[in-house]
Amino acid sequence: MVNFTAGEITHRRILKIAIPILLSNATVPILGAVDTGVIGQLGEAAPIGAVGLGSIIITTIYGLFGFLRMGTSGLASQEKGKGDDYELSMIIFRSLIIGFVLGVLVLILHFQLFYLVMKLVPASPEVERLTEEYVSIRIFSAPAAIATYGITGWLIAQERTQSVLVLQLAMNGLNVMLDILFVLGLDYGVEGVAYATLIAEWFALFLGLYLCREALWIKFWEEIHRIFERAKLNRMVSVNTDILIRSLFLGLALVSFLFLSSDFGDITLAANQILLQFLFFTAYALDGFAFSSETLVGQSIGAENRPAVRKSSILTSTWGMITAVIVSVVFALTGPMIITIMTTEPMVRIEAMNYLWWVVLVPIVGGPSWFLDGIFIGATKTREMRNGMMISFFFYVIALVITMPTMENAGLWLSLYILFILRALTLGLKYPSLERMDS
Numbered sequence: 001m002v003n004f005t006a007g008e009i010t011h012r013r014i015l016k017i018a019i020p021i022l023l024s025n026a027t028v029p030i031l032g033a034v035d036t037g038v039i040g041q042l043g044e045a046a047p048i049g050a051v052g053l054g055s056i057i058i059t060t061i062y063g064l065f066g067f068l069r070m071g072t073s074g075l076a077s078q079e080k081g082k083g084d085d086y087e088l089s090m091i092i093f094r095s096l097i098i099g100f101v102l103g104v105l106v107l108i109l110h111f112q113l114f115y116l117v118m119k120l121v122p123a124s125p126e127v128e129r130l131t132e133e134y135v136s137i138r139i140f141s142a143p144a145a146i147a148t149y150g151i152t153g154w155l156i157a158q159e160r161t162q163s164v165l166v167l168q169l170a171m172n173g174l175n176v177m178l179d180i181l182f183v184l185g186l187d188y189g190v191e192g193v194a195y196a197t198l199i200a201e202w203f204a205l206f207l208g209l210y211l212c213r214e215a216l217w218i219k220f221w222e223e224i225h226r227i228f229e230r231a232k233l234n235r236m237v238s239v240n241t242d243i244l245i246r247s248l249f250l251g252l253a254l255v256s257f258l259f260l261s262s263d264f265g266d267i268t269l270a271a272n273q274i275l276l277q278f279l280f281f282t283a284y285a286l287d288g289f290a291f292s293s294e295t296l297v298g299q300s301i302g303a304e305n306r307p308a309v310r311k312s313s314i315l316t317s318t319w320g321m322i323t324a325v326i327v328s329v330v331f332a333l334t335g336p337m338i339i340t341i342m343t344t345e346p347m348v349r350i351e352a353m354n355y356l357w358w359v360v361l362v363p364i365v366g367g368p369s370w371f372l373d374g375i376f377i378g379a380t381k382t383r384e385m386r387n388g389m390m391i392s393f394f395f396y397v398i399a400l401v402i403t404m405p406t407m408e409n410a411g412l413w414l415s416l417y418i419l420f421i422l423r424a425l426t427l428g429l430k431y432p433s434l435e436r437m438d439s
Contacts, residue, residue, distance in 0.1 A: 009296055009311040013159075014319055017295055018288030020161035024168040025284035031172045035193055038179045047190050050130030054194070057131070058138050061113060063251075065102055065146045067243035068095060072153030073294045074380040075236060080157055081302020088154075089215040090226045094236055095150025097227075103143025110139045130190045137194035141201035148201070151208035154215070156291050157298060163211045170207055175200035242382035246389040253396055253419055260400065260412055268409050271351035274342050278331055278359040279366075285327050286363065286370050289320035293374030301379050301437060309379075309435050317371040324363035331360045358413040362420075369423035376427055379434050388426030392419050 032055065039051045072095045079087045106113075114135055148167075155163045175196050182192030209216060226232070254276075261272040293316040300308035339352045376385050396419040403411030 009300070009308055009315060011315065011319070014289070014292045014296070014316055017156075017159055017161050017292040018319065020165040021156075021288035021291050022285065024161075024165045025287055027168055027172045028284070031175060034176050034179060035197075038183045039190065039193055041184060042189060046124065046126040046130055049124075049127045050134055050190050051193050053127065054131045054134035054138065054190075057114065057135055061106060061110075062142070062145050064244070064247070065099075065149060067240045067247055068099055068102075068146065069149040069153035069156075070243050070294070070377045071236060071240040071380075071382070072150045073157045073291070074298050074377045074382070075239060076154045076157035077295050077298025077378055078302035078380065081299035081305075085215075086226065087232075090229075090232065091236075092150065092154045092212055092215050093227045094233065095154065096147050098236070098240070099147030099150045100143045103146045106142040106146070107139060110135065110142075134190050134194045137191060138198055141198045144202045144205035148205050148208050151205070151212060154212060155208075157295055159295055160211075161288075161291070167204055167208055167211065171200045171204035174203055239380050239382045242386040243377070246382070246386045249389045249393045253393055253416070256400075257412060257416055260404070261409070263404075264409050267345075267347045267351050270343065270345070270348045271355065272409070272412075274339060274348070274352050275355055275359045277342070278335070278338075279362055282324075282327055282363045282366065283370070285323060286320055286367060289316050289323060290370050290374030292316045292319075293371055294378040297375050297378030298380070299378075304437065306435060306437065309437070312378075313375050313431070313435070316374065317368070320371045321364075321367055324367035327363040328360055331356075331363070335360060355409065355413060358410075358417075365417055366420040369420050369427070372424055372427035372431070375431070376434065381430070381434055384427065384430045384434075388423060388430070391426055392422035395419075395422055 035051055035055065036048060039047045072091060076088055076091045079091060114132060152164055152167070155161070155167075178196035178199055179193060182188040182196050186192065188195065258269070258272065258276065261269045293312065296312035296316060297309055300306075300312050335356045336353060339349055339356070343349055343352070373385065376382070396415050399415035399418045400412070403414050405411075407414065
């Protein structure tokens with residue numbers, strides 16, 4: 001068994017894991033901007049709306065399966081700590097199988113999913129037609145995109161976040177080049193944007209398989225039955241199911257936040273939509289340190305090294321909170337300028353400025369819940385995450401009922417804060433048992 005010592009958990013090691021993730025995340029909004037910019041060269045409004053709406057639909061559907069990345073990361077990091085190379089190989093095979101099965105299910109059900117979404121999001125007949133055209137092409141990347149979640153989680157567990165960065169850069173770079181070729185060169189329009197992403201996502205899967213080749217080429221046929229071990233499969237399914245339930249409640253909270261914003265009029269709805277972009281940026285900025293927690297805590301748990309568990313938790317959270325404070329300062333200094341860039345409507349600008357301080361403090365208030373999530377994912381204490389999220393969501397709803405009638409939009413933001421704080425408290429109270437490695 002590999003025995004990691006507490007001294008091996010260093011600042012350098014944490015930053016080596018986190019920084020490539022920060023750079024990788026930075027490429028995500030760039031791709032969206034290129035998609036919109038390229039299709040915008042056609043000079044028509046409907047294609048722009050269709051690509052935007054179609055991207056949101058696909059991203060939301062695929063995002064539901066992000067649990068596969070988290071579950072794989074936690075399980076694989078523990079096997080890395082134990083030094084069990086065979087089981088590490090089995091984990092990636094199981095992740096790929098689960099990803100492909102889920103992707104095929106999405107393919108089978110995508111017509112029903114699209115119909116449901118379009119009922120909830122009214123659009124003009126032309127936008128709806130083009131959106132369906134886009135989705136009907138993009139959806140064929142579902143098996144590749146979902147399986148790649150598993151590959152990403154496995155690479156993170158091995159501290160190979162540079163490979164994750166290479167994977168993201170290669171996929172997005174190819175996507176951009178194909179966007180330009182298909183739309184501007186061959187005049188394929190909305191179909192061209194969809195085909196560009198479809199090809200890029202399948203390319204990313206094969207590149208990911210190549211990056212994991214040492215695990216996939218191992219002589220696993222000597223113990224091929226281990227892929228389908230009932231206990232191991234049940235554990236993987238249980239871990240991923242807990243994370244899925246947690247993610248669904250978190251997603252429901254964010255969606256309800258936006259839907260409830262509409263009760264206060266179009267101006268407030270637009271302002272909150274802009275301010276939520278600060279929240280999403282915060283998640284991108286802090287992901288690297290949450291992933292560091294997953295990796296180092298998981299490896300320490302696998303090695304049964306309690307001092308390393310504590311040191312991993314403290315150092316990754318410390319770096320994360322330093323980053324959170326920096327992000328808050330950046331928001332405070334540049335927030336007004338960003339709001340001005342994002343909207344030209346004077347009333348929306350004023351409303352967003354009025355609530356800017358709520359998002360300025362989001363990184364500091366929400367940071368502990370993000371980092372504790374990473375710690376608990378690494379320890380595969382996913383039942384505690386699920387239960388904590390459900391409790392937090394329950395009190396979030398109660399807070400909405402109490403605060404919205406009198407505080408209106410401020411009550412909505414306060415309720416979101418309560419959700420973040422309770423997520424941190426529910427996990428924080430369970431942390432001592434995690435550190436003791438109680439079963």
